[in-house]
Amino acid sequence: MSIDLTDIQLSNAQIAWRAAQDIEDGAYVNLGIGFPEMVARFQPKGHEAIFHTENGVLDFGRAPEPGQEDWDCINAGKKAITTRPGTAFFHHADSFAMVRGGHLDVAILGAYQVAQTGDLANWSTGKGGVPAVGGAMDLVHGAKRVAVLTDHVTKKGQPKLVDKCTLPLTGVGCVTRVYTSLAVIDVEDGVFVLREKVPGISLSDLQSLTGGELKEASKVGDLICPEDL
Amino acid sequence: MDKTVASLAEAVADIPDGATVMIGGFGGSGAPIELIHALIDQGAKDLTIINNNAGNGHVGIAALIEQGRVAKMICSFPRSADPRVFTERYLDGRIALELVPQGTLAERIRAGGAGIPAFYTPTSYGTELAEGKPVETFEGRPYVQERWLKADFALLKAEEADPHGNLTYRMAARNFNPLMATAAATTVVQASRIVPLGGIDPEQVITPGIFVNRIVQVANPAQEEELNRAEAVYP
Numbered sequence: 044m045s046i047d048l049t050d051i052q053l054s055n056a057q058i059a060w061r062a063a064q065d066i067e068d069g070a071y072v073n074l075g076i077g078f079p080e081m082v083a084r085f086q087p088k089g090h091e092a093i094f095h096t097e098n099g100v101l102d103f104g105r106a107p108e109p110g111q112e113d114w115d116c117i118n119a120g121k122k123a124i125t126t127r128p129g130t131a132f133f134h135h136a137d138s139f140a141m142v143r144g145g146h147l148d149v150a151i152l153g154a155y156q157v158a159q160t161g162d163l164a165n166w167s168t169g170k171g172g173v174p175a176v177g178g179a180m181d182l183v184h185g186a187k188r189v190a191v192l193t194d195h196v197t198k199k200g201q202p203k204l205v206d207k208c209t210l211p212l213t214g215v216g217c218v219t220r221v222y223t224s225l226a227v228i229d230v231e232d233g234v235f236v237l238r239e240k241v242p243g244i245s246l247s248d249l250q251s252l253t254g255g256e257l258k259e260a261s262k263v264g265d266l267i268c269p270e271d272l
Numbered sequence: 273m274d275k276t277v278a279s280l281a282e283a284v285a286d287i288p289d290g291a292t293v294m295i296g297g298f299g300g301s302g303a304p305i306e307l308i309h310a311l312i313d314q315g316a317k318d319l320t321i322i323n324n325n326a327g328n329g330h331v332g333i334a335a336l337i338e339q340g341r342v343a344k345m346i347c348s349f350p351r352s353a354d355p356r357v358f359t360e361r362y363l364d365g366r367i368a369l370e371l372v373p374q375g376t377l378a379e380r381i382r383a384g385g386a387g388i389p390a391f392y393t394p395t396s397y398g399t400e401l402a403e404g405k406p407v408e409t410f411e412g413r414p415y416v417q418e419r420w421l422k423a424d425f426a427l428l429k430a431e432e433a434d435p436h437g438n439l440t441y442r443m444a445a446r447n448f449n450p451l452m453a454t455a456a457a458t459t460v461v462q463a464s465r466i467v468p469l470g471g472i473d474p475e476q477v478i479t480p481g482i483f484v485n486r487i488v489q490v491a492n493p494a495q496e497e498e499l500n501r502a503e504a505v506y507p
Binding site for chain 1: 299300301302349351359362375376381393394396397398400441442443445447451478495496497498
């Protein structure tokens with residue numbers, strides 16, 4: 044695999060931007076800690092999603108200025124957030140009722156591996172150390188759409204979209220769509236269905252960088268994101 | 273009826289060696305730092321601690337672990353900005369860990385407080401955290417059986433308490449506190465303010481006093497995050 048992706052792959056911000064375009068106005072959304080949090084910045088004009096953070100806050104405001112933090116008001120990543128008109132606080136059992144009970148429209152997560160069956164591995168590299176799962180295994184169940192943001196391949200060039208996950212699973216058959224640095228891919232009936240790809244890569248090269256079978260949708264769109272993100 | 277006790281030391285005096293103790297909080301928010309430090313001073317050991325995390329820095333739960341008092345942690349995310357105290361002991365085999373998905377941890381505590389011995393959840397199905405647990409199919413989907421979680425004591429942090437133990441919480445510091453209040457044989461609460469009966473609007477009560485055994489006032493409680501930024505160490 045000697046395909047040079049440097050000039051054609053999307054940045055994390057561009058991947059987050061693309062995912063944000065699919066969030067409906069008024070959707071209830073949980074963004075995973077880290078990279079997926081960027082999605083909140085790129086909501087289309089006129090769209091206003093309501094964000095849930097699993098430690099017990101709905102519809103929170105932006106991060107406070109340094110020095111203005113109130114450490115009773117944090118998100119699941121333990122970063123300071125703020126309230127705004129509409130904010131609600133609730134306890135953990137209510138928070139995870141929102142998650143498992145099907146009340147969220149979208150959950151957007153990171154991934155180590157996604158299988159063509161929709162299995163997700165994103166909590167453990169299986170290498171020992173201290174295991175930590177947090178809410179990852181809960182968040183993959185219950186949201187109407189479970190989307191993953193990820194580079195298409197690992198830093199060593201190995202596919203992250205695979206026929207079967209080799210790392211410890213977070214959930215079985217849970218992922219519905221994957222936004223990668225090269226493509227937008229749905230998981231349907233046990234196969235990867237290619238919806239969009241960056242213009243700079245051929246279908247055969249994209250297939251060679253994908254571990255599972257990549258089926259073309261009837262129309263494969265160009266994945267074009269703003270350059271200046 | 274007045275559940276107020278005069279001191280932190282009195283509030284935790286009867287926690288025995290080997291007790292299972294739920295401690296409220298998510299990271300530092302809602303963590304009853306003063307009650308945890310009183311437990312350190314009190315000396316109980318071989319404790320099983322139930323919390324979302326496993327301590328951060330050298331205060332609160334991390335300090336309890338560092339003093340060698342904790343035999344086992346039941347938690348979802350034993351990592352933090354500075355998790356060294358737990359990490360070193362876990363990797364040396366000096367502390368046991370039961371890792372529980374966060375929502376399952378919350379629901380097991382809720383079930384414990386509600387008299388529900390077991391329930392089914394989709395969470396963890398097909399993963400290593402479901403190994404050995406019964407699985408049932410409902411409406412075509414597989415679910416994992418989980419058991420209730422109860423404790424001998426709960427140490428919690430509230431914003432306001434009245435003498436009957438009715439409680440309010442502050443912002444996201446609510447987190448696990450109302451659940452744990454229901455699931456311990458003895459629930460001990462530190463509150464920033466103890467107000468007279470009638471001082472809390474009944475519509476605003478989050479935890480009704482029936483779940484609470486002792487309250488102690490700690491005005492201006494410490495925040496774990498601020499203690500860690502100041503590199504505090506307890507004791």
